[in-house]
Amino acid sequence: MSKGKLALYWAASCGGCEIAVLGIDTHILDVAAAFDIVFWPCATDGKVRDVEKMPDGSIDLCLFNGGIRTSEQEYMAQLMRRKSKVLVAFGSCAHEGCIPGLANLYNRKVIFDTVYKEGSSTFPENPKDFRPQPSTDVPEGKLSLPIFYDTLKTLDQTVEVDYYLPGCPPEAKNIWAALVAVLEGKLPPKGSVIGVNTTVCDECPRKRNEKKIKKFHRTWEIIPDEETCLLEQGLICCGVATRAGCGALCPQVNSPCIGCHGPNEGVDDYGARLMSALASVIDSQDPAEIQRIIEEGIPDPVGTFYRFSLAASQLRRGSKRAVNGAGTVKHVAQEA
């Protein structure tokens, strides 16, 4: 078999996906044996201009991590799509927007004012009230910056995506399994998430009984026992709605699942799925009591249900005009 051409790119990301790729350890040598890595800014040579010169469709596989926040990232998404036969949204940011997608509760002006305005929550010295500009005249010439958009988009809201690899970041064993699937030509149907189709609960070693919740606890309110299901103990564990594949790592250190793998097949909206799963464990028929249980235990619904998936959700973002979006579901829903 001739060597395939592989590219990896990062957009609005933290670098954790790159570290996760290095986490496949000695398999990186197998990757080097099976693929020519034609573009990977983090780890190898190569320039954007070199990619621009490649024939369209000449890259066999592109693993693209990070969301799309700036004009430069949008251009790179379009370029990598054009040049690649198979484009994978790699990791939570490209897949669902991830935590940086929570910025969609606000707009550029609000974010810039918070970060750069004198006397704001930070303490910049900015008497001339500067904001970063696409173009700035300095004494020696002109300096340019990519445009920062109001909304962070997922990769498939920007270009057509062939496959998704979930996780923040994806686990090394899943990365390797996906690469093997590509090499062996055993990819699932186009548009699929590469991974198992069960929930984190199915991988969790904790003991499960019937769940009946009279009160949801914040993580700092109780010390859960180390063996019983965390949701049964009243902690908001997202495992019930979250795709498996990690091995239930967080519950094993006594921490609730935070939902980084996103939803299973057939679920359109992760947050709606998690909401309905949690609603079904509330042990009350009294609307007033139910209201109280939810309000006390889940003070930030959007940040709880859409922690990783707001940008990809049916809500997508909060009001663009909001100057002080506190991030409630009600607030988001008004403009969705």
Add this chain to the structure above:
Amino acid sequence: MKRISIDPITRLEGHGKIDIFLNEQGDVANAYLQIPELRGFEQFCVGRPVEDMPNLTARICGVCPEAHHMAATKALDAVFHVDPPPTAKKLRELFYSIFFATDHTTHFYALGGPDFVVGPTAPKAQRNILGVIAKVGMDVAGKVLKMRRDGHELIKMMGGRPVHPNWGLPGGVSRGINQEQRKTIEQLGRDAIEFAKFSLKLFDDLVLKNTEYVKLITGDVYVHRTYNMGMVDANNCTNFYDGKIRVTSPSGKEHAKYDPADYRQYVAERVEPWTYLKFPYLKQVGWKGFVDGEDSGVYKATPLSRCNAADGMATPLANAEYKRMYETLGGKPIHHTLATHWARLIEILYAAERWVELATDPEITGKDYRGLPTQTPTEGVGCVEAPRGTLTHHYWTDSRGIVTKVNLIVGTTNNNAPISMSVKRAAEKLIRGGKVSEGLLNMVEMAFRAYDPCFGCATHSLPGQMPLEVNIRGPQGQLLERLTQYVG
């Protein structure tokens, strides 16, 4: 006016860009380091439950998520006014020491190492991690890989995940360790001490015994006489997890020593319209532009800065190495930024010694790893030393513990102004009369690399090369000359 764009630095693609302007005589008029992105954590964390902050802010950086996770966790202690039990504090510092030793190892061998181990004048094709392996042998490469693998395994064992742990809570951590885990941690910690000693010996043999390298380190291209910042314990020894922030002047005198919660009296941030990243500086000295000296508020927060700001290291082997560094390079403070690589190795040794100290502490397997908060949450600052500089998280909440304001000063951001100055200085030394030396590319690369900058973590990369492209343009922007290295 001519312009040289290092545009983009490939490893910083999307994450960093340098523009160098030449005057009519062809000498450097100015240099700008631009950071072309922002994600806005300080805004979108508003409205979130504050206990989510260790997990949310870890996503600032996937290379050092442990640092953000820990700063955030300490900020939660302060927000909830809860003092973690001794076992909790020790577990956190143990975890943090493992992280530090692992992260510094990656930097030294994959990035800094090639310049010294293989040599700054070696053929470009050899100046990478593969060249390092060729020079020192597979045996050493195996040691480096083991050190990294051990570190990540232990981080996963304690914190739940190898990248983005889910472990810190106000008043402690979510789970402790048992005796069997403790034994593994101790054993791997002893290996880490040997690895650190080995690395310092390697530095000795390959760098310090080579007069050319010593000349490079102590030469005038990589000097900036700035203030230095670092966290110290009660004896003014470096500490990564907790203590007071000490700032010393370019002449080595104590400028300030303060509780991290008071940071806003000492540090302010400058905004420029041509970059998304702010420039912190010492408030009481003031912003005088991109210049060094006693009158300029520019400071550095790096491994070398931590050494300069401290009186010593708290563990015996690291302290002996600390003294030897200052004796060798002519006393304190050291302003030669390339010595940062040496300081980084000394910090690996300190982290490994501390790792074993804590792993053998009788309280480390205690069951008392969490204290529950009892007071109403308000406001709090959490501060640790990240590998790349002092890291400060500051949160304000309402009475339910919902975040109302956030301020963050991230490790590399401290060094935004000094890195810009180092780039400019390297350019000034090499560009005269419009002639650009081939060496500029590597000299700029080395100026950057000493800081281990983490603009999107771009330089934490395997082959240890930073492909550069310098375009020299005339006043109308026409391309006059193009110089490249490591490019396609």
